[in-house]
Amino acid sequence: MKRDALGIGNILLMIGAMVCLVCYDVFGGLWLKGVTSLWFVILGGVNIWAARKLPRRERRFFLLIGAGLFFGMCADVLLGPVFFAGIGAFALGHVLYLCAFYALEKPRRQDLWFFLPLAAASMFVVAGTPWITIEDALLKKLLLGYAVIIAAMVGKALSNLLARPGRARALMALGSVMFWFSDLVLAVDMFGQSSRLTWILCSYVYWPAQSILAHSLYHRLREAQKEEEA
16 A cells, blocks of 8 residues: 555545544434444554554554554443443553553653653542542542553653654644543543533544544654665
Protein backbone atom coordinates (compact mmCIF):
# COMPACT_ATOMS: atom_id res chain seq x y z
CA MET A 1 0.00 0.00 0.00
CA LYS A 2 1.46 3.30 -1.05
CA ARG A 3 1.89 6.05 1.50
CA ASP A 4 -0.50 8.45 -0.23
CA ALA A 5 -3.17 5.74 -0.57
CA LEU A 6 -2.70 4.86 3.09
CA GLY A 7 -3.10 8.50 4.07
CA ILE A 8 -6.30 8.85 2.05
CA GLY A 9 -7.56 5.62 3.59
CA ASN A 10 -6.88 7.01 7.07
CA ILE A 11 -8.85 10.17 6.30
CA LEU A 12 -11.81 8.23 4.90
CA LEU A 13 -11.87 5.87 7.87
CA MET A 14 -11.79 8.79 10.31
CA ILE A 15 -14.66 10.47 8.48
CA GLY A 16 -16.59 7.21 8.59
CA ALA A 17 -15.92 6.91 12.31
CA MET A 18 -17.31 10.39 12.97
CA VAL A 19 -20.40 9.73 10.82
CA CYS A 20 -21.02 6.54 12.77
CA LEU A 21 -20.59 8.46 16.04
CA VAL A 22 -23.30 10.91 15.01
CA CYS A 23 -25.58 7.99 14.08
CA TYR A 24 -24.98 6.41 17.48
CA ASP A 25 -25.73 9.73 19.17
CA VAL A 26 -29.02 10.04 17.26
CA PHE A 27 -30.27 6.46 17.29
CA GLY A 28 -28.46 4.84 20.23
CA GLY A 29 -28.24 1.08 20.70
CA LEU A 30 -25.47 -1.18 22.00
CA TRP A 31 -24.82 -2.70 18.58
CA LEU A 32 -24.32 0.73 17.01
CA LYS A 33 -22.00 1.67 19.87
CA GLY A 34 -19.93 -1.41 19.07
CA VAL A 35 -19.86 -0.55 15.37
CA THR A 36 -18.76 3.01 16.20
CA SER A 37 -15.85 1.63 18.22
CA LEU A 38 -15.02 -0.92 15.52
CA TRP A 39 -14.08 1.96 13.22
CA PHE A 40 -11.02 2.97 15.28
CA VAL A 41 -9.97 -0.68 15.53
CA ILE A 42 -10.14 -1.01 11.75
CA LEU A 43 -8.21 2.25 11.35
CA GLY A 44 -5.49 0.98 13.64
CA GLY A 45 -5.49 -2.42 11.93
CA VAL A 46 -4.94 -0.87 8.49
CA ASN A 47 -1.91 1.04 9.76
CA ILE A 48 -0.56 -2.03 11.57
CA TRP A 49 -0.85 -4.06 8.37
CA ALA A 50 1.00 -1.34 6.46
CA ALA A 51 3.77 -1.49 9.08
CA ARG A 52 4.26 -5.26 8.84
CA LYS A 53 7.65 -4.93 7.10
CA LEU A 54 9.16 -2.72 9.78
CA PRO A 55 11.75 -4.18 12.18
CA ARG A 56 10.39 -6.24 15.07
CA ARG A 57 11.13 -3.49 17.60
CA GLU A 58 8.90 -1.08 15.68
CA ARG A 59 6.19 -3.65 15.08
CA ARG A 60 5.93 -4.29 18.80
CA PHE A 61 4.89 -0.67 19.33
CA PHE A 62 2.24 -0.91 16.60
CA LEU A 63 0.84 -4.16 17.98
CA LEU A 64 0.60 -2.76 21.52
CA ILE A 65 -1.40 0.23 20.26
CA GLY A 66 -3.59 -2.11 18.22
CA ALA A 67 -4.26 -4.27 21.29
CA GLY A 68 -5.14 -1.13 23.26
CA LEU A 69 -7.64 -0.12 20.58
CA PHE A 70 -9.19 -3.59 20.61
CA PHE A 71 -9.69 -3.62 24.37
CA GLY A 72 -11.11 -0.10 24.14
CA MET A 73 -13.76 -1.44 21.76
CA CYS A 74 -14.46 -4.34 24.12
CA ALA A 75 -14.80 -1.91 27.02
CA ASP A 76 -17.32 0.21 25.12
CA VAL A 77 -19.55 -2.82 24.58
CA LEU A 78 -19.14 -4.22 28.10
CA LEU A 79 -19.37 -1.03 30.16
CA GLY A 80 -23.16 -0.96 30.25
CA PRO A 81 -24.10 -4.66 30.53
CA VAL A 82 -21.09 -5.75 32.65
CA PHE A 83 -19.71 -2.62 34.31
CA PHE A 84 -16.68 -4.09 36.08
CA ALA A 85 -15.61 -6.02 32.98
CA GLY A 86 -15.86 -2.79 31.00
CA ILE A 87 -13.73 -0.88 33.49
CA GLY A 88 -11.21 -3.73 33.50
CA ALA A 89 -11.01 -3.71 29.70
CA PHE A 90 -10.49 0.06 29.68
CA ALA A 91 -7.75 -0.24 32.31
CA LEU A 92 -6.02 -2.98 30.31
CA GLY A 93 -6.22 -0.80 27.21
CA HIS A 94 -4.53 2.05 29.06
CA VAL A 95 -1.79 -0.29 30.29
CA LEU A 96 -1.19 -1.45 26.71
CA TYR A 97 -0.96 2.16 25.51
CA LEU A 98 1.47 2.89 28.34
CA CYS A 99 3.61 -0.10 27.36
CA ALA A 100 3.57 1.11 23.75
CA PHE A 101 4.73 4.57 24.79
CA TYR A 102 7.57 3.02 26.79
CA ALA A 103 8.47 0.86 23.79
CA LEU A 104 8.77 4.10 21.84
CA GLU A 105 10.82 5.97 24.45
CA LYS A 106 12.72 4.62 27.47
CA PRO A 107 11.75 5.73 31.00
CA ARG A 108 12.84 9.25 31.87
CA ARG A 109 12.75 11.29 35.06
CA GLN A 110 10.55 13.84 33.32
CA ASP A 111 7.83 11.19 33.07
CA LEU A 112 7.09 11.96 36.73
CA TRP A 113 6.74 15.68 36.01
CA PHE A 114 3.60 14.92 34.06
CA PHE A 115 2.38 11.82 35.88
CA LEU A 116 2.26 13.19 39.43
CA PRO A 117 0.06 16.26 38.82
CA LEU A 118 -2.20 14.30 36.45
CA ALA A 119 -2.61 11.50 38.99
CA ALA A 120 -3.35 13.99 41.77
CA ALA A 121 -5.93 15.81 39.64
CA SER A 122 -7.59 12.57 38.53
CA MET A 123 -7.82 11.17 42.05
CA PHE A 124 -9.16 14.48 43.33
CA VAL A 125 -11.97 14.49 40.75
CA VAL A 126 -12.93 10.91 41.64
CA ALA A 127 -12.74 11.21 45.43
CA GLY A 128 -12.64 14.84 46.47
CA THR A 129 -15.20 16.83 44.48
CA PRO A 130 -18.95 17.35 44.91
CA TRP A 131 -19.53 16.39 41.26
CA ILE A 132 -19.09 12.67 41.92
CA THR A 133 -20.59 10.49 44.64
CA ILE A 134 -19.40 6.89 44.91
CA GLU A 135 -20.85 5.13 47.94
CA ASP A 136 -19.32 1.71 47.28
CA ALA A 137 -15.86 1.72 48.92
CA LEU A 138 -14.49 -1.05 46.68
CA LEU A 139 -15.69 0.70 43.53
CA LYS A 140 -14.09 3.95 44.68
CA LYS A 141 -10.75 2.20 45.21
CA LEU A 142 -10.96 0.60 41.77
CA LEU A 143 -11.72 3.92 40.12
CA LEU A 144 -8.86 5.60 41.99
CA GLY A 145 -6.53 2.90 40.68
CA TYR A 146 -7.93 3.43 37.21
CA ALA A 147 -7.28 7.17 37.56
CA VAL A 148 -3.62 6.45 38.36
CA ILE A 149 -3.26 4.15 35.34
CA ILE A 150 -4.65 6.65 32.83
CA ALA A 151 -2.57 9.44 34.40
CA ALA A 152 0.54 7.32 33.82
CA MET A 153 -0.45 6.78 30.19
CA VAL A 154 -1.11 10.45 29.52
CA GLY A 155 2.00 11.53 31.40
CA LYS A 156 4.23 9.25 29.34
CA ALA A 157 2.66 10.45 26.08
CA LEU A 158 3.38 14.08 27.03
CA SER A 159 6.88 13.21 28.20
CA ASN A 160 7.62 11.43 24.90
CA LEU A 161 6.51 14.51 22.98
CA LEU A 162 8.79 16.71 25.06
CA ALA A 163 11.72 14.32 24.58
CA ARG A 164 11.41 14.18 20.79
CA PRO A 165 8.75 16.40 19.19
CA GLY A 166 7.06 15.12 16.05
CA ARG A 167 3.66 14.75 14.44
CA ALA A 168 3.11 11.14 15.56
CA ARG A 169 3.98 11.88 19.18
CA ALA A 170 1.91 15.05 19.12
CA LEU A 171 -1.13 13.04 18.00
CA MET A 172 -0.45 10.39 20.66
CA ALA A 173 -0.29 13.10 23.31
CA LEU A 174 -3.44 14.79 22.00
CA GLY A 175 -5.39 11.54 21.84
CA SER A 176 -4.24 10.56 25.34
CA VAL A 177 -5.21 13.91 26.87
CA MET A 178 -8.61 13.76 25.17
CA PHE A 179 -9.09 10.20 26.46
CA TRP A 180 -8.22 11.34 29.99
CA PHE A 181 -10.65 14.24 29.79
CA SER A 182 -13.46 12.06 28.44
CA ASP A 183 -12.95 9.56 31.28
CA LEU A 184 -13.26 12.30 33.90
CA VAL A 185 -16.46 13.54 32.25
CA LEU A 186 -17.74 9.95 32.06
CA ALA A 187 -17.21 9.61 35.82
CA VAL A 188 -19.30 12.72 36.38
CA ASP A 189 -21.96 11.41 33.98
CA MET A 190 -22.17 8.00 35.70
CA PHE A 191 -21.71 8.96 39.35
CA GLY A 192 -22.78 12.60 39.45
CA GLN A 193 -25.08 14.91 37.54
CA SER A 194 -25.75 13.20 34.23
CA SER A 195 -26.92 15.53 31.47
CA ARG A 196 -26.92 16.01 27.73
CA LEU A 197 -23.82 18.19 28.15
CA THR A 198 -21.81 15.50 29.92
CA TRP A 199 -22.86 12.99 27.24
CA ILE A 200 -21.71 15.29 24.45
CA LEU A 201 -18.43 16.17 26.18
CA CYS A 202 -17.67 12.52 26.85
CA SER A 203 -18.74 10.95 23.55
CA TYR A 204 -17.53 13.64 21.14
CA VAL A 205 -14.13 13.62 22.82
CA TYR A 206 -13.68 9.90 23.51
CA TRP A 207 -14.29 8.42 20.05
CA PRO A 208 -12.22 11.08 18.26
CA ALA A 209 -9.47 10.44 20.85
CA GLN A 210 -9.32 6.75 19.99
CA SER A 211 -9.37 7.57 16.28
CA ILE A 212 -6.49 10.02 16.74
CA LEU A 213 -4.45 7.37 18.57
CA ALA A 214 -5.15 4.93 15.73
CA HIS A 215 -4.26 7.56 13.12
CA SER A 216 -0.99 8.40 14.90
CA LEU A 217 0.26 4.99 13.74
CA TYR A 218 0.20 6.25 10.15
CA HIS A 219 2.54 9.11 11.02
CA ARG A 220 4.77 6.86 13.12
CA LEU A 221 5.01 4.52 10.11
CA ARG A 222 6.13 7.40 7.88
CA GLU A 223 8.70 8.47 10.47
CA ALA A 224 10.03 4.94 10.82
CA GLN A 225 10.34 4.55 7.06
CA LYS A 226 12.32 7.80 6.83
CA GLU A 227 14.59 6.60 9.63
CA GLU A 228 15.20 3.35 7.77
CA GLU A 229 16.09 5.24 4.59
CA ALA A 230 18.48 7.61 6.37
